[in-house]
Amino acid sequence: MNNKYEILVENINSLIEQSIEDKAKATLNIALSISKFASKNKLFTQLDYKKFEILKDISEEIKQNSNFKNLWVHIVDKEGFSRYRTWSTKKDDNILSKRKELIDLIKNPRISSVISVGVYDITFKSIIPIYENGTFEGFIETITKFNSIAQKFQNDKMDFLLLVDKKYKQQIKKPFSKKFIEDYYVANIDAKDDLINFVQKNLNEILNIKDYEIRDNKFITIYKLYDFKKEKMAYIFTFQDYKKVFSKEINNLENFIKIISYLTLLVVISILIIYYYFNKSRYTTKLENEVNIRTKEIKDLSKRYKQVFEGSNSMKFLIEPKTKQIFDVNNATVNFYGYSKEQLTSFKITDLQVENIDEGFITEQILKNNEHKFNVKHKISSGKIKDMEVYASSIDIGEKKYIYTIVRDVTKELKLKKEYEKKQKLFYQQAKMASMGEMLENIAHQWRQPLSTITTAASGMKVKKDFEQLDDKFFEESVDIIIKSSNYLSHTIEDFRNFFRHSNNFEYFKIVDAIKDCMTILKLKFRINEVTITFAGDTETKINGYKNEFIQVFLNLINNSIDVFKTKKIKQGEILIEINNLNKNIEIIYHDNAEGIDEAIIDKIFEPYFTTKHKAQGTGIGLYMSEEIINRHFKGNLSVKNSSFKIKEKEYFGAEFKIIIPNED
Secondary structure, three states, X not given: OHHHHHHHHHHHHHHHHHHXXXXXXXXXXXXXXXXXXXXXXXXXXXXXXXXXXXXXXXXXXXHHHOOOOOEEEEEEEOOOEEEEEOOEOOOOEEOOOOOOHHHHHHHOOOOEEEEEEOOOOEEEEEEEEEEEOXXXXXXXXXXXXXXXXXXXXXHOOOEEEEEEOHHHOOOOOOOOOOOEEOOEEEOOOOOOHHHHHHHHHOHHHHHOOOOEEEEOOEEEEEEEEEOOOOOEEEEEEEEEEHHHHOHHHHHHHHHHHHHHHHHHHHHHHHXXXXXXXXXXXXXXXXXXXXXXXXXXXXXHOHHHHHHHHHOOOOEEEEEOOOOOEEEEEOHHHHHHHOOOHHHHHHOEHHHHEOOOXXXXXXXXXXXXXXXXXEEEEEEOOOOOEEEEEEEEEEEEEOOEEEEEEEEEEOHHHHHHHHHHHHHHHHHHHHHHHHHHHHHHHXXXXXXXXXXXXXXXXXXXXXXXXXXXXOOHHHHHHHHHHHHXXXXXXXXXXXHHXXXXXXXXXXXXXXXXXXXXXXXXXOHHHHHHHOXXXXXXXXXXXXXXXXXXXXXXXHHHHXXXXXXXXXXXXXXXXXXXXXXXXXXXXXEEEEEEOOOOXXXXXXXXXXXXXXXXXXXXXXXOOHHHHHHHHHHHHOOOEEEEEEEEEEEOOEEEEEXXXXXXXXXXX
């Protein structure tokens, strides 16, 4: 759940940053459009206040036809005098004493976009220098508020609260919203009263939240705004109903606990089956030795035959090889099959069978090799069908040769085996679905930026079109951006689709290409966690196998490394992958600089359900499944130890995973 919280915080912070960037760009675009209007109509040299009033009309039109419900335009000449304000009748006053940043802009005119706190509020400001006949005459300044950003979050069912730092209280002389929490100004005018009351009661705790906090069934996040001096300027809080947001995760956690219980039971059953088969093997060996000894004794001591044959608890048959007639059975056989001894000896062995088997071939193998083992279905007197395991050999009694069989009921064993195989398939499917969930999160992360770029480009074209300022160059550049971003989206979904496409066919693929496919899937994690992968050795080496299975192995290894980098706060994660094409084997050595694995647990990491992570972050099946893939699907071996390695003459220390795969070239 902690991992889910961190991902949600990342998403919210990313949305805040993108919303601020979008608002700043949109404010700048409006300023650019108005600046062209000002230059074209020579507002500064003519000082026609009737034309200035057109700016107020433009401001009102934008308010009515866009999300900008608060938009103001300010005209400042090159001497620092305010010539016109759309929000006030005041004009022709020198503002350089109040607006220190304008002094530098007058000396060095340039486009400027800032977030600042003024007399009224915290606002976005875009300042555009105006030239008339090639001469700098002054600035056009557009000013917007944060309300549209707050509305965007409310549309996403998140409550939004913007607090301006208390050091600005004396500066905000005419507060727009007229709301304060102690000395902190509430900037968004539609902030809910119950939310303000909640923050006021818990102000110190709320301000000291690190990334997120769960309080009174609210999932709270904090994002801090800094001014150009890197000092705190404002705090953005989001509030969500915890139970609504994480209801699915809570249910999944409960289901996960049930699954773990079932899998634990499956492991216990598996251990019992292994123990049973181990004892069965020992018991079978003992029986075979007994058969050989008794066969020799029967030749010499026929009087002891009945005692040996009848005294055994195992079910036994003596069968005439040519006719398949049952010659003799012991009491254990009579008790199991439910027929009398007379009835059984009147049957042929084929009368008990419910399926056709090649009796001639089996008999030939028994007589030739003196022993044979096979499974067959028998029908007992009650009508039930039983799976029987048959151990058969030839035996001489007097001068005649018989087939001597020991049979065992394995009906329950086979049923348990089938159930185990079915659950094992389910186990792998669940592991794949867990991986798919993580991949879908990666898709969402990688799509966010290009989608935002497309939205910004389209919004810019619409604003310019509304003001009849849309020229061919801007249009073509915006369309190119949209096409490029769309192609990136298409390429990204193709990468993930290739990973999830299931294939039953072996491929002859380059090892480095498969690992790079894995890197494509995880590229956002690499960027966020500052992880670098370096290749060494024979990077052209190819292998035969299931490519997606191979990618799954490296997804597990790399994800584990990134998790340890985060846990141990390693700022620069380094991964080195060496590929060596040996005579008989291909060797792949995976290093990371995550400081190694505790020697006390290193021998356990390939065991199923063993994990060093928190229960909400790991299942303990990743490395177990990786070892299964290498062993079963690539006929290879996966091992681990701690070791040192070098990248560009710099030495590192961490875990070393070595994969050995037979070379089929």
